[in-house]
Amino acid sequence: MAQSTGYGEFLRTLSNGSVHRRFDPYLDIPWDSPEFAVDPSDPRWILPDCDPLGAHPWYRALPEDRKIAIGLWRIANVQKVGLAFESVLIRGMMQYAMRLPNGSPEFRYCLHEMTEECNHIQMFQELVNRIGADVPGMKAPYRATSHFWHLGAYLPVIFFIGILAGEEPIDHFQKSVIREGADRPPVLLRTMEIHIAEEARHISFAHRFLNEHVARQTRLGRGVTSIAYPLIMRWLAGAIMAPPRRLAKEYGIPRKVMREAFWRRDESRAIMREYFGDVRMLAHELGLMNPVSRAVWKACHIDGRPSRFRGEPHRPARVA
DSSP: OOOOTTHHHHHHHHHHHHHHSOOOTTTSSOTTSGGGOOOTTOGGGSOOTTSTTTTSHHHHTSOHHHHHHHHHHHHHHHHHHHHHHHHHHHHHHHHHHTTSOTTOHHHHHHHHHHHHHHHHHHHHHHHHHHHTOOOOOSOHHHHHHGGGGGGGGGSHHHHHHHHHHHHHHHHHHHHHHHHHOOOOOHHHHHHHHHHHHHHHHHHHHHHHHHHHHHTTSOHHHHHHHHHHHHHHHHHHHHHHHSOOHHHHHHHTOOHHHHHIIIIISHHHHHHHHHHTHHHHHHHHHTTOOOHHHHHHHHHTTOOOOOOSSTTOOOOOOOOO
16 A cells, blocks of 8 residues: 655655664763763662652662662663563564565665664663673563564554554653753663664654554454554553562562552552553544543553653643
8 A cells, every 4th residue: 555645755764864863882882981880889870760669668768778789670670671672673673674565665764773773782781781780671471472572563553552562661761760860870871862862763663654554454453453552552561661570589679569669559550651641642643542442541550641742741730
């Protein structure tokens, strides 16, 4: 089916951006600079309030050295989860791209994005290595099934919804850390800055891809997609942002605290809802918000107001 007017030009713009504004983790991060060294006693590794565990009263009440140790492990594990997800994205996107016809501008951009994701994998793994924590990444059930997630590329709409479900929480978390303005370790901030800059292209592509491809679905297809959309978002939020049991075991975190932080406290559910403001906005744009799908969003505890624009900070109103 023919592409809509402007889609090809949009893809060429993204591809040109990948050529002229790109990063290399071993050129753009001075890993061996003394300023970028990982100090296991540095209080800047304490988890921020935008982290569900960091916001929990139990964590806040800990002595500083334990907060730092848990923060280092948690941050390293998020990197490990991120690189595992990027590997799924690369495998699935390659399968999708290899089925595209000659001359497709989607093919060129997909290859650019995969190249950037390979760099992100190297960057995340290098940070894990520098921190020195032997973190596993995703929870065991997610790790066991993640070897097959890329097969979702044979259903491109579902696959790209899954891409957004993985990219949006990490992107939102990283932006929240930077917007918070607190002093953070330079090596952490630099990896976040690079990731945010390039993910802006990747997320833009996924949004536009879905606009193009959902419009081609039948009424029944859009109905199924409207239900699958929030379910995939919620499922992958658990895979990406909730740590494995080893964190609680190694640091003596009570089971009740872990349950509350991921995601039974009202405060932690509010954090999770904020991850998906942009994808709720997209669901409205795609015509995927209907009475049944709204009920699913609510049942998954990821309902709420949509963003007014992509990347909008979701901050509560402050009364002077």
